[in-house]
Amino acid sequence: MNHASIAVLAAFGLLASLPAVAADADLKALREEIAQMKKSYEQRIDALEKRLVDTEKQAIAVRSTAETAASQAQAAQATSMASRQPAAANAFNPEISVILSGMYNNTSQDPRHDPTGVAGRERRIQGLLPSGGEFNPEARAWNLGESELSISANIDPHFRGTFTAAISPANEIGVEEAYIQTLGLDNGIGIKAGRFFSGIGYVNEQHAHTWDFSDASLPYQAFFGPQLGYDGVQLKWVAPTELFLELGAEFGRALSFPANDGERNKNGLLSGSVFAHVGGDIGVANSWRAGASYFATKPHHRTYDDVDGSNTLVTNSFSGKSNTTVLDFVWKWAPEGNATERNFKFQSEWFRRHESGDLTYDVDGVGAPGGPLTDGFRSTQTGFYAQGVWQFMPAWRLGYRYDQLASADASVGLIDRGTLAAADLPILRDYTPKRSTAMVDWSPSEFSRIRLQYARDQTRPGVTDDQVWVHYIMSLGAHGAHKF
Amino acid sequence: MKRLLLVLFALAAMPAAAALKVFATVPEWGALAREIGGDQVQVFTATTALQDAHHVDARPSLIARARSADLLIATGAELEIGWLPVVQRESGNPRIQSGQPGYFAAAAAVRLLDVPARLDRADGDVHAAGNPHIQTDPRNFLAVGEGLAARMAQLDPANAAAYRSGHAAFAERWRSQIKRWEAQAAPLKGVAVVSQHKAWPYLYDWLGMREVAALEPKPGVEPSLAHLALVRDQAVTSRPRMVIRAAYNSARPAEWFAKEAKVPAVVLPFTVGAPEAADLTALFETTVQRLLEGL
Numbered sequence: 001m002n003h004a005s006i007a008v009l010a011a012f013g014l015l016a017s018l019p020a021v022a023a024d025a026d027l028k029a030l031r032e033e034i035a036q037m038k039k040s041y042e043q044r045i046d047a048l049e050k051r052l053v054d055t056e057k058q059a060i061a062v063r064s065t066a067e068t069a070a071s072q073a074q075a076a077q078a079t080s081m082a083s084r085q086p087a088a089a090n091a092f093n094p095e096i097s098v099i100l101s102g103m104y105n106n107t108s109q110d111p112r113h114d115p116t117g118v119a120g121r122e123r124r125i126q127g128l129l130p131s132g133g134e135f136n137p138e139a140r141a142w143n144l145g146e147s148e149l150s151i152s153a154n155i156d157p158h159f160r161g162t163f164t165a166a167i168s169p170a171n172e173i174g175v176e177e178a179y180i181q182t183l184g185l186d187n188g189i190g191i192k193a194g195r196f197f198s199g200i201g202y203v204n205e206q207h208a209h210t211w212d213f214s215d216a217s218l219p220y221q222a223f224f225g226p227q228l229g230y231d232g233v234q235l236k237w238v239a240p241t242e243l244f245l246e247l248g249a250e251f252g253r254a255l256s257f258p259a260n261d262g263e264r265n266k267n268g269l270l271s272g273s274v275f276a277h278v279g280g281d282i283g284v285a286n287s288w289r290a291g292a293s294y295f296a297t298k299p300h301h302r303t304y305d306d307v308d309g310s311n312t313l314v315t316n317s318f319s320g321k322s323n324t325t326v327l328d329f330v331w332k333w334a335p336e337g338n339a340t341e342r343n344f345k346f347q348s349e350w351f352r353r354h355e356s357g358d359l360t361y362d363v364d365g366v367g368a369p370g371g372p373l374t375d376g377f378r379s380t381q382t383g384f385y386a387q388g389v390w391q392f393m394p395a396w397r398l399g400y401r402y403d404q405l406a407s408a409d410a411s412v413g414l415i416d417r418g419t420l421a422a423a424d425l426p427i428l429r430d431y432t433p434k435r436s437t438a439m440v441d442w443s444p445s446e447f448s449r450i451r452l453q454y455a456r457d458q459t460r461p462g463v464t465d466d467q468v469w470v471h472y473i474m475s476l477g478a479h480g481a482h483k484f
Numbered sequence: 485m486k487r488l489l490l491v492l493f494a495l496a497a498m499p500a501a502a503a504l505k506v507f508a509t510v511p512e513w514g515a516l517a518r519e520i521g522g523d524q525v526q527v528f529t530a531t532t533a534l535q536d537a538h539h540v541d542a543r544p545s546l547i548a549r550a551r552s553a554d555l556l557i558a559t560g561a562e563l564e565i566g567w568l569p570v571v572q573r574e575s576g577n578p579r580i581q582s583g584q585p586g587y588f589a590a591a592a593a594v595r596l597l598d599v600p601a602r603l604d605r606a607d608g609d610v611h612a613a614g615n616p617h618i619q620t621d622p623r624n625f626l627a628v629g630e631g632l633a634a635r636m637a638q639l640d641p642a643n644a645a646a647y648r649s650g651h652a653a654f655a656e657r658w659r660s661q662i663k664r665w666e667a668q669a670a671p672l673k674g675v676a677v678v679s680q681h682k683a684w685p686y687l688y689d690w691l692g693m694r695e696v697a698a699l700e701p702k703p704g705v706e707p708s709l710a711h712l713a714l715v716r717d718q719a720v721t722s723r724p725r726m727v728i729r730a731a732y733n734s735a736r737p738a739e740w741f742a743k744e745a746k747v748p749a750v751v752l753p754f755t756v757g758a759p760e761a762a763d764l765t766a767l768f769e770t771t772v773q774r775l776l777e778g779l
Contacts, residue, residue, distance in 0.1 A: 157583065160573065181573070188551045188576035238551045238576045244544030246574075279544025284532055287543045332541065336534040339541070341734055394706045394734070445705065446566070447605060476605070479562070481569040484541050 094153030095478030099209045101145030102472055109465040112139060125218065125459045127431035128381050128408050129318060129355075130304045131225030131257035144169040145471070146208065148176065150480075158184040164207070176207075177229070188238035195255070198228040199236065199248045200275050200293035201349055202328035210482060212345070212389045213437055214453045214471045218403035219351045219383035222433075223324055225257035228295065230271075244279040244289070258322040258353065259297035271297035279484070284337040288330065289484060295324040303363065309423040310368040316425070318377060320357010326350070330484070341394055348386035355379050361414055361424065369420060375413030382406045387437075397441050404434040433459035448474045504640045507553035507580065509564050510537045511756040512619040513590055513628075515764045517557060520633050520650040524643045528553070530571075533758035534732045537563055538609070538704070542570035550575035553586070555639055557632065560589030561596060563616035585638055591616055593631040594624045597685040608702025619755055621686035622662050622768050626655055661765060666691075669772050671779060676722060678715060678745075680707070680729035680738050683754065687771070696722035699737045707737040712744075719745045726778035730754035750778040 105111070111123060124130040146169070152162040164177040179194030197205045203220060204227055216226035232252010239245035253261040254271035261270045273296070279289030303317040327350045334343035356378045362371025385403035392398060407430040414420045422429060435458060441451035450472045457465040503526040508514035514529035521527075528549045531537050537559070550556065550571050558564050572581055579586035596614025603612055618624045633651035637644035673692040680699045688695055697718055701711040728750050729738040735751075742749035752771050753761035761767040 154582075157581075183573070183581050184578040185576060186578055190574070190576045236576070238547060238574070240552050242545075242548055244548035246544075246547075277544070280548070281543065281545045284534075287541065287545060289544045336732075337532060338535045338732055340536050340539050340732075445605075445609075479565050481542065481566055483570055483574075484543055 094151050095480075097150050097475055097477035097480055099146075099148035099150070099207075100472075100474045100476070101147070101209060103143050103145055103214065104470045105140055105143060106468040107140055107465055108467075109463055110140075111465075111467075123460070124427065125222050125405065125433050126427065126429065126461050127405065127433060128222055128428075129258075129379070130427060131222055132304065138169070145473070148207065148209065152478075154183065155180065158182065188240060190236045190238075192234040192236075193232070195229060195231050196234060198230055198250055198254075198273055198295070199234060200228060200273050200295055201326040201351075202289070202291065202330050202347060203349065204228055204326075205483065209473045209475070212387065212397075212399050213401055213439055214451060214469045215455075217349075217385035217387070217401065218405055218433060218435055218459065219349065219385055222381075222383060222405055223258070223326075223351045223353055227256065228273075229255040231255060232270075242280075244277070246277040247275075248277075249274045254295075254297055258299060258302070258324065258355070260299045260302040261297065264300060271295070285333055285335060287332050287337075287484070289328075290330075291326075291328045293326040293328070295326075297322050299357075301360075301363075304427075306425065306427050308362065308367040308369065308425075309421050312367050314362040314367040314371065315364055317360045317363050318355070318357060319360070320355060320377065322353065322355045324351065324353045332484075339391070341391075343391045345389045346387070348384065350382070350384040352380065352382045355381075359412060359414060359425075361420060367424070369424060373414055373419055375417060375419060377410070377412055379408050379410035381408045395443050397439075397443070399437075399439045399441075401437040401439075402435075403437075404432065407432050429461075431461050435459060446479070447476065448472070504636060504643070505552055505554045506557060507550050507555070508557045509568060510559055510619070512625075512764070512767070513557040513559070513632075515756040516625060516629055516632060516654075517555075517636070519654045519764065520629060520647055521636060521643075522646065522650055524640065524646050524650075525636070529757075533753060533755045533761065536732055538566060540564075540567045542567040542574070546571045547574045550580060551577050553577060553580050555586050555588060555636065556580035557588045557590065559591055559616050559618065561591035561613040561616035561618075562611040563591075585635065588632060588635050590624075590628045590632075591618055593627045594618050597689060598682065608700070609704025615682065615685050617683045617754075618686055620684055620752075620771075621690040622658065622665065623690060624686060625658060625764065629654060629658075661768070665768055665772050669775065672775055675726075675779070676724045678719065678724040678727045678741065678747075680727065680733050683730055684728060684752075687752075691775070693775075696724050699727070699741060712737060712741060716741060716744045719747075726750045726775075728752060728775075728778075731758040748778045750774050 113123060147167045148164060149167070150162070150164040152160065154160045159180050160183055161180050162177060166174050166176040168174065175195055177196050179192050179196040181192040182190055185191065199205055203211065203217070204224065220226040230250055230252040232250060234248060234250040236246060236248040249272070251269040251272045255262065259271045264270065273293060275291060275293035277289055277291040279287070281287045298321055300319050301317045302319070303315050305313060305315055308314050328348070330345070330347040332343065332345045335341070358374050359377035360372050360374040361367070362373065365371050383403070383405035385401060387399060387401035389397055389399040408428070410428060412425065412428060415422050415425065435455055437453060437455040439451055439453040441449050443449040451469065453469040453471065455467040457467055504521060504524055506514070506517045506521070506525050506527045508517060508527060508529045510531055511529050511533055514527045517525050517527050530546050531540055556572070558568060578584065581587060591613065596618070598615035600607065600610045600612065603610065629651055633647045636647045640647070669691045674694060676694045676696045678697045678699065679695055682698050682700070682703050684695065687693070697715045699707040699712060699715060701708060724745065724747055726748050727738045727741045727745070729735070729752070731751055731753055738749045752774055753759065753767055755761070756764060756767050760770045
């Protein structure tokens, strides 16, 4: 190490020590100040500790008084609200409920296959383009129904969220509903967004477990296969009148027949519906609601499977406009409006669908006449159901439902112009599907129901299917509030 | 169509009428609101005394009324859980949502009895917060009335003085009536009774009566023959003096038990609007009278 570096180091050392020497007096003052602060804080902490101990003593005293009081109250066979649940983070847990359902089915015909068609062709209603929806019963003998998990809560003062997942017996999980809705908008306005059941008709918005029969009515199966849902937005407005008047509009990706928005790749509103509901009371014993709804969509290459004249399985498709009108009415009666003992409910809905566009036969080109062949298609289809449910004593109800679809008023260009024979599009052959259903159910509490149902099903030509259900539907978890 | 829309929007934009619009879920709170508010309030009551407020439909008429309400008075404690949440959500009225000043839960103002030690639906229709039938003890109307008057004054500050004086007048009259009823009901102290539904803990607490059994095996579960027979057999030792049911309850179980155990069946009004209970005063006059007749 050379001298220069030693000198530099010494210089640095001197420099470094210089301010320390200069600030020595300041430091002493600072130390004294800190010591004083420490002392004063220690005093304060002591005071606080003492107060804490005092408070704890008081709390213990209060608690013991409360405990004495509580035990006294218990002695008097009364419990007070003193023991409120602690407000832990899990106090914000949402309302969770699970629907369990299962059934035993006995059917005189194979429910999966169509006895009137080719082996392998699925069972469907004759006389109209198939909706492709699920039909109960899915299979004979023992079946698990859909298990439903529902979670909902207020998100904040402005929004509420609801999530409902359905787990099918085939172990598939589907999002049945997942929507947010507004709580804070004024003037009767409410907005829903996400995946939700459409507000059209009366039953459409109801979950399957609240239905009065174990399966959807024929028009719902045929027109919406069997329930119309949206991925979209719904706007509703309640009028400020004593008579209930509600107007609504929805837009979005319609999730079921007659739409096929799921496969569409375009911007815009896709499908839409509008509806109006009116309702009120007549005296204390009667209440009613009536509605009119309209649904419009433009299906594009909506396919369905059928067989042609030589019994070859082919895939056909429809593109065009599809408009559905629904009129609904429900009336409830209970003596003095007290439904616990006896009550009666009547409901009926009427459907009309008009479709116009092009029908393409055999899109894959595998059929005997050799497809694909396209020509114009127009069809007007109507259907209705009416049902009554009578609770004749507490827990016991009897119900009867009649449903029917009219034979479609259709003009099929491919057949009318002689391109194809009627036998090449057999599902469109005229037919009037109808069904009668009777049920009796027992609900020992609000949360459980066991139902026996019998249906005489004539939805396929020349076949009468006698169907018997034994069905349980139970819910556990949060106490749900049901719509009218 | 355009004209219709204009009319509808004009209706929507109309300033709220002078009166405070009250939506009461059950008749007793409607009656209390009238006592406090007088002409300042316009009261709609969703249910009658002959209905079970636990089993009501979210009727369209209720949604229409809730749409324009300024104040929703509910009992709370899960009494209206099966229908009120739907009415609130469907009304499109932010003022009456739970947590807002326009939502008043009467049960929050009083000490609840029968708070279950465990929550299990196997125990029937139990309410986590406690028994919601608080209106059978007149003393509860003082606590609820105080909170309600303050809430009405908060929502309608222009008439705050009227609500305060309305409540003061009611409370004074009510206190003297309670004293009178308590004096009349002195013979009921310690009397053993059987209830059809566990709807009366507050009444028994007030008058010092003892419930020795209920005809419903579990709250909200219809009485079965087996259970009725059990209660009858127990009555030999517990010696109830009467069996009590509400006007809206089915008559059969209480009448069967009355015949079997040879005790009178007493029908109490339960709430305002039942026979001989036109208002709050008549409700307790009749209640005390019927109980005394049952001795």
